[in-house]
Amino acid sequence: MKIFVATSNDHKVEEIRRILEDFQIEIEKSPKKIFVEENGETFLENSVKKAYYYGNILGTPVVADDSGLVIDYLGGFPGVKSARFMENRPYKERMIEILRLMKMAEDRSAKFVCVASYYNPKTSFLISVEGVIEGEISYEVKGEKGFGYDPIFIPEGYKETFGELGQKVKDEISHRSRAFKKLFSIITKIGDILELGDDRK
Template sequence: MIIYVASKNAHKVLEIKQIAPEFVTLEPINTELDVEETGETFTENSIIKALDYGKEIRKPVIADDSGLSIDVLGGFPGVMSARYMEGAPYTEKMESILQLMRNYDDRHARFVCSATYFNPETNFLLSVEGYVEGTIAYEIRGDKGFGYDPIFIPNGYDKTFGELGEEVKNVISHRSRAFKKLFSLLLKIGEIKYE
């Protein structure tokens, strides 16, 4: 079965491909459509993307919206994670967040991912969430991964995702947990099948 990934982020597409079951073929979407994420939650944005891209290409799609939520900053940057300081490199975004947190001892944070599947042929939609709890480092550490990985230390580790790399991240990350849950449910209800 071919499912299209509703993302123009090559890192994200590759990460999801590494999580997907072997019998599911994932392809990037090749369309000029640019979906505006107007939702107030990760789930709303994930659903918006899945519906818009699915209706555009008329094939099954998966979409996600994910980001970093920091407790002492009231969940910031949250759904604005990718759009925070839009256009700036992530090193500058991370430096800005570390500056905002300079006077806080509470470093608790989580990565959140909402993953959505939409099949426009049957009008079937399913959305799930995955989380990984952790803390914000005091400095940028590591050059693996992407986005905010070099400042996020998952619980149970003393290294950031930027130091741990994809071998660990693809097992415990928010995206891994959300998409494993999504594919498992799709298999259980027969929306995708072993071939």
């Protein structure tokens, strides 16, 4: 089974590819860069919107996700605006700004959320699932591994940020890992019932 990812983010494609290794699925970045205005109010809206846009334009099954960092002290911010917060600025600067906003925070609880969607334009079949990893925001940017906000997020049960823990641990417990593994566990179980045709090959 070959599936395109509705993104132009190389880091995300590689992460999804590693996550789905055990499912024997060929994951590829979209051959076209397609602009999708991510103006939904929820991760679900944006994930589904990207899946529909890419799937219908490419004419082939795609997976899409919308993910973000939800910080309790900031009322859920940056949330669905995680990628657009201080857009076009390096993530190091964005993280420093978030830490500044949380300078007086005693409650540093946060979570990473991912809603992953699979859409097959040939059958109009759509399915979306959510993955969440709870944790807290560190007091400083720590670690050079990962990408995005990884260096300020400490997952529950650990003392280091995702930026310090590295790829192997993140691939096992991250919000994206939980969402995509759940998504493809469902797809592989119900594929025959839904008669997904060539997508099962």
